[in-house]
Amino acid sequence: MNNSSYSIGWGESFQFHSVYADQWRHDQKVREAVKANLADLVSEEHIAVSDGRRIINVPLPLLKEFRISFDRQQAQSVGQAVVGGEGEGTAGASAPAAGVLGGAEPGLDVEDAAITLEEAADIVFERLGLPDLDPQKHSAGNGYEDRPESWAPHGLKSRWVRRPTVRESLKRQALAPGRQGPALAAGDFRYWRYDLKPQEEGGAVVLAMMDTSGSMGTFEKYLAKSFFFWTVEFLRRNYPRVEIVFLAHDVRAREVDEESFFRRGSSGGTVSSSVYRLALDILGERYPQDRFNRYAFHFTDGGNLTSDNALAVEIGTVLAHETNLFGYGEIHDTDRNPSPLYQAFRESEGTGVTLLRRKEDIFRALEYYFTAKGNGHDHSQHA
């Protein structure tokens, strides 16, 4: 046959940008799926409990492509072994598909996608921010900002800075006296260079107060710790320079470090006023109101000592006045009525109260407290 021929191309017309659009759409669908499962994600126990593990599995109901096909679970098929005898099994080849549920009822699809904690946090925190943040408080600030800091020999024309340019020109002419040059040579021009610098305004402090009395059961502790875990994660991420003060209390209140805050056991009774008083002391000593945005969160099971209630409400109200937001969260695993403290704080100005009964409420509480814009979202009127 003589009709054979060939040609060769460089492949320059085969660069596939459209596949990135498809990949973007896929990633977007993953994010949608994660978002739809936010409440589950936030209450995922092993995230809050084990900090060594940075990968979590998120159920993704959207992304499986369903087909009419044979049931692989029951099926048998022809396979190969390693040529030349007993083979070392390669892991993964025969791993059973994850999460297939049996029974006549169609199961929920759970094609788990492993995403890192960072990715999950991005999605969880997408909508969150510190409420009523006053950017004009002069303190360490809560992050970094681009500021014109130095001069570069190249740059945008709009960033041309005159004085250093003239200085460069003078320097050049002083170095070579007698030589006739232009008043401004190309090398003289200087432009502002923007550097990432720590902000100097809008600093904030968050007081995390947790009840560690004996009445805090496993469930209550888990909810409180989860809330604070995500709060801390959120602050570290979005407001890296926000200071966080950890306070634990039973009858007495103590300032503790982060490690022991999340690992505390529980014992003793509950006197909430003690922790409020400590909070006020710390705020007064270290975080003056004119320099800091101040936030305080207190999570308890509501089992405050009855004789302390009046005092707690009084000091709590002062604390609410002193801070941008005082969040009071009460955790019940049963349907008993909220405590007098809860009732009182609900009435008072500047206090956000939440009642947590289920795991999913952690995310609700997060969303409720950390809604960045004030926009008519009155924390004191939430039941």
Add this chain to the structure above:
Amino acid sequence: MITPNTLNELVETVWPAAELAGLNCGHVHFELVDGEDIQALASYQGLPIRYAHWSFGKTFGRLKTAYDYRLSRIYELVINSRPAFAFIDRRSSPAQAMLIVAHVLAHVDFFSHSRLFADTDRNILQTTARHARKLAEFRAEFGAEAVESLIDAALVLADFPGETDSGWGEPGTDPGDLLGFVARYSPGLLPWEREVLLMLRAESRYFWPQQVSKIGNEGYATFWHTRLMRQLACGADKFWEIAAVNASLLEVRPPQLNPYALGSQLYQAIYRQQGLSGVFAARNFLDDAGLVRTALDQDVADLCQLGVYREKDVQESPASADLAQVRAQLIQDVDHGGLPYMQVMAQDTLATGILAMQHQYDGRELDFYQLPFALALVAQRLWGGPVHIHTTRKGAPRVAGHDGQQWTDEAS
């Protein structure tokens, strides 16, 4: 790293040897592309321009991860069109590229002679490019959401485009043509939606012969590149590289079946018994099931260490290695592209308005875990009404269905 010049030299070396051996390729167009581009091509199933859909992005992500971690590498992709297109990773070494060229030529020879590919679209590149353009227009006109959900649902039925070796039948006339039937008779679809279904059906029909000849195609190409390299390879270092690529192609990851390894052994067996004429006859007439039926004997089964594995078993050892059983199971595995035989019950459907499909039960049950979701998509987006599948489960006939809201599963 190879340049067009190097490739030119290689083709000049390999081509005459291939032609002398009896391969006949017509015009082949080689394209040297980057590693990442070949991943993108592979996620588009080899066709450079496809309609936009997230499933391609999903595949791309998976392939790219595998490539980035060096778990897999795609050396070449061949498109069954006229002229045939061959994409080659330009980061291959010259010796690797030599083997790849031989492999490519054998693929092209297979495409141009196998009866399975006699009716495939010669201008598939232009066809899919036109589809991509059309779908982009539809997206602009009717919204991305409408088009995406339509494609999501249509892909459920795209596995069933009907028998293709009976020629280019009218859509919906062949009972196996679920997608064509729905495109033609669905009560609620708009004209543009029917058009989209027919486009997907055309692409599906293009891919169908490749799906039923995976082992044959790869086996044939492997058989030939082995033969040609034995003739051509010169020098120890070159030979070493070629052997390394060959070994990576033939590597078995138990208990998965490697179509390159099994296919080349099957063709070797045919060659041993009937010589080259037998090989060419097998290329011309056999799909995978036929190839296994013709050529699988005790020698091949022993060489490839074939065995019947149960999916549920955790241990690596096969449940059975008896030849007759392996043979029967393998034929069932590869027959009909590994997909269930589904037929639309046209008369019932047109009489009742319920899309009724018959699953030809052959001892393997349908996946009742995916089925509700798959049928829901079809019922909601394509048929706009109840959809039933008549099948057999645990020995008893059953009707599984979805009416868009509710999943039903009853004995019949």
